[in-house]
Amino acid sequence: MEPFTSHTGVGVPLRRSNVDTDQIIPAVYLKRVTRTGFEDGLFAAWRADDSFILNQEPFRGGSVLVAGPDFGTGSSREHAVWALMDYGFRVVLSSRFADIFRGNAGKQGLVAAQCEQSDIELLWKLLENEPGTEVTVDLTAKTVRAKDFSAAFQIDDYTRWRLLEGLDDIGLTLRNVDAIGEFEGRRPTWLPTTNPVTAG
Amino acid sequence: MGRTLAEKVWDAHLVRKGDGAEPDLIYIDLHLVHEVTSPQAFDGLRLAGRTLRRPDLTIATEDHNVPTIDVELPIADPVSRTQVDTLRRNCAEFGVRLHPMGDAEQGIVHVVGPQLGLTQPGMTVVCGDSHTSTHGAFGSIAFGIGTSEVEHVMATQTLPLKPFKTMAINVNGTLRPGVTSKDVILAVIAKIGTGGGQGYILEYRGDTIEAMSMEARMTVCNMSIEAGARAGMIAPDDTTFDYIEGRDHAPKGADWDAAVEYWRSLRTDDDATFDMEVDIDADALTPFVTWGTNPGQGLPLAERVPDPEDFGDDNAKVAAEKALAYMGLEPGTPLREIHVDTVFLGSCTNGRIEDLRAAAEVLKGRKVASDVRMLVVPGSMRVRAQAESEGLDKVFTAAGAEWRSAGCSMCLGMNPDQLKPGERSASTSNRNFEGRQGKGGRTHLVSPLVAAATAVRGTLSSPSDLD
Ligand code: SF4
Numbered sequence: 001m002e003p004f005t006s007h008t009g010v011g012v013p014l015r016r017s018n019v020d021t022d023q024i025i026p027a028v029y030l031k032r033v034t035r036t037g038f039e040d041g042l043f044a045a046w047r048a049d050d051s052f053i054l055n056q057e058p059f060r061g062g063s064v065l066v067a068g069p070d071f072g073t074g075s076s077r078e079h080a081v082w083a084l085m086d087y088g089f090r091v092v093l094s095s096r097f098a099d100i101f102r103g104n105a106g107k108q109g110l111v112a113a114q115c116e117q118s119d120i121e122l123l124w125k126l127l128e129n130e131p132g133t134e135v136t137v138d139l140t141a142k143t144v145r146a147k148d149f150s151a152a153f154q155i156d157d158y159t160r161w162r163l164l165e166g167l168d169d170i171g172l173t174l175r176n177v178d179a180i181g182e183f184e185g186r187r188p189t190w191l192p193t194t195n196p197v198t199a200g
Numbered sequence: 201m202g203r204t205l206a207e208k209v210w211d212a213h214l215v216r217k218g219d220g221a222e223p224d225l226i227y228i229d230l231h232l233v234h235e236v237t238s239p240q241a242f243d244g245l246r247l248a249g250r251t252l253r254r255p256d257l258t259i260a261t262e263d264h265n266v267p268t269i270d271v272e273l274p275i276a277d278p279v280s281r282t283q284v285d286t287l288r289r290n291c292a293e294f295g296v297r298l299h300p301m302g303d304a305e306q307g308i309v310h311v312v313g314p315q316l317g318l319t320q321p322g323m324t325v326v327c328g329d330s331h332t333s334t335h336g337a338f339g340s341i342a343f344g345i346g347t348s349e350v351e352h353v354m355a356t357q358t359l360p361l362k363p364f365k366t367m368a369i370n371v372n373g374t375l376r377p378g379v380t381s382k383d384v385i386l387a388v389i390a391k392i393g394t395g396g397g398q399g400y401i402l403e404y405r406g407d408t409i410e411a412m413s414m415e416a417r418m419t420v421c422n423m424s425i426e427a428g429a430r431a432g433m434i435a436p437d438d439t440t441f442d443y444i445e446g447r448d449h450a451p452k453g454a455d456w457d458a459a460v461e462y463w464r465s466l467r468t469d470d471d472a473t474f475d476m477e478v479d480i481d482a483d484a485l486t487p488f489v490t491w492g493t494n495p496g497q498g499l500p501l502a503e504r505v506p507d508p509e510d511f512g513d514d515n516a517k518v519a520a521e522k523a524l525a526y527m528g529l530e531p532g533t534p535l536r537e538i539h540v541d542t543v544f545l546g547s548c549t550n551g552r553i554e555d556l557r558a559a560a561e562v563l564k565g566r567k568v569a570s571d572v573r574m575l576v577v578p579g580s581m582r583v584r585a586q587a588e589s590e591g592l593d594k595v596f597t598a599a600g601a602e603w604r605s606a607g608c609s610m611c612l613g614m615n616p617d618q619l620k621p622g623e624r625s626a627s628t629s630n631r632n633f634e635g636r637q638g639k640g641g642r643t644h645l646v647s648p649l650v651a652a653a654t655a656v657r658g659t660l661s662s663p664s665d666l667d
Binding site for chain 2: 017018022028030032033034035045068073074076077078098099103104107158161169173174177187190191192197
């Protein structure tokens with residue numbers, strides 16, 4: 001995972017609340033067995049409509065998505081994060097994220113930055129009035145800036161640290177492999193295993 | 201100070217307590233795997249040269265992609281076939297027990313775990329599927345995870361997790377005839393909203409919950425995620441123990457006694473406090489249906505399609521307008537007059553034997569309306585076999601419904617069972633999002649009783665409308 005400190009890119013105003021993961025990437029795209037190449041599924045149903053924001057220049061090349069509240073609700077599919085990242089998004093701004101989406105984002109290096117809804121509204125206006133405006137998301141300072149707009153965003157400290165360092169999750173946990181082994185030694189013996197039960 | 205049920209289970213699984221911003225490291229007792237969210241996780245293990253730590257705490261089944269007719273033939277859709285084949289190869293390579301299509305134990309992952317006795321009180325259960333919350337009905341902490349977490353559990357049998365807040369959902373009173381646990385959870389979601397449970401583990405409590413069967417409790421916990429909560433749970437009691445006893449993977453002999461003694465301690469202490477409490481009056485509940493495109497957009501069946509103008513909050517108003525446009529509904533239309541093309545009985549929410557029994561009871565001696573297609577899809581092959589031994593399949597086919605093999609089926613548009621654009625369904629599943637049951641499909645979430653009555657009348661109905 002690449003460390004993330006600061007990113008500047010074209011902001012895309014997505015004036016929708018409750019953008020669920022079926023909308024971010026419809027179920028039909030989940031059938032792939034690879035880890036990459038999900039950009040074609042991003043917002044597929046909406047992108048079929050020429051007037052959708054991502055079908056318009058200069059938003060097409062955007063990398064900072066500015067969305068309404070309750071972004072990423074619904075199914076736990078991580079493909080939603082992959083699709084956003086494969087398309088080129090590095091940051092999503094929203095006033096509220098679904099828990100699972102936020103967790104998935106942090107693990108893959110997509111910054112899910114939580115802003116006040118009033119700031120989102122200001123950004124929407126700015127990006128709509130001046131399409132192509134670049135937005136800078138500074139993870140070190142926890143600020144988002146665009147032209148003379150500037151606001152703070154929230155992200156939990158642990159996820160922020162991980163993103164700044166570009167740390168892989170499993171590697172972090174495996175530093176505790178001895179503690180895991182000790183815990184396994186203490187588990188009650190009656191807990192089930194999935195080993196097939198033989199008759200009798 | 202006392203602890204809640206969720207806190208007790210959490211504390212019992214602490215491998216390492218996080219300090220400061222670092223999360224806790226939680227041990228995972230059972231990892232359920234299916235073909236959709238696992239390929240990239242297995243791939244990740246392979247790429248990093250890692251092994252699967254505990255194949256003996258891992259079990260896989262094929263559910264999301266599988267067709268529910270002609271299951272002995274190869275899967276026609278090449279992409280679905282690739283996912284299923286990939287799962288088979290991965291399970292063989294990493295030594296994971298798999299119940300493939302055609303196997304007597306194949307079925308939806310959340311139906312299979314409990315029926316094998318693998319889901320037990322006080323456990324931690326995860327799966328790359330958000331309806332893993334189903335297993336919380338046993339008093340376990342059970343939640344959906346993303347594919348990178350799937351890989352994490354495979355490699356370490358643990359997850360780094362942040363402590364959560366707790367919310368009590370107190371449901372008291374007696375459900376009227378025709379009102380089910382599905383109506384309870386739809387009412388909960390309508391009350392707290394699709395985001396209301398975010399950051400919480402819900403604990404469903406109260407005499408209504410205590411009076412429910414295990415299967416009814418699973419329906420409630422299943423849809424916790426639709427209220428925004430990652431997990432929902434119910435304290436285990438004799439109903440729970442009776443359900444588990446004698447199942448394949450239940451503890452036996454002295455182990456059983458030791459287990460039950462521990463399980464009895466899994467209750468929220470009297471002096472424990474929840475971060476939030478919500479009360480639901482079960483006496484007042486009537487059959488509930490959704491009219492919109494998220495599970496919080498629901499109303500009692502006796503009501504009318506709402507007018508977006510009546511929503512005070514601007515976001516809710518816009519959401520309602522969009523939902524009604526998508527659903528092709530006019531404000532003021534009585535919900536009972538909404539005509540459906542398809543009725544789907546199944547899914548991990550309502551695809552268990554009690555659900556099939558309840559629907560069959562309504563359909564007995566009646567016919568599915570001539571312009572309605574009804575699909576009955578058991579949650580597992582074991583449920584299917586049980587239903588057939590009780591003659592339920594005959595009731596369904598005599599009524600004109602289709603009797604299928606086990607799978608997720610029309611719960612999501614990922615297999616051949618889909619709505620066509622503009623088609624409308626009454627569905628016992630859990631999500632009415634745009635396109636969930638097929639591109640352009642329109643979904644009304646209902647209980648099995650409402651599904652069956654709707655199939656007969658052709659419009660959204662409850663069994664009492666049939667007399
Ligand atoms: S039945 Fe539906 S909700 Fe349940 S596991 Fe399958 S797709 Fe998910």
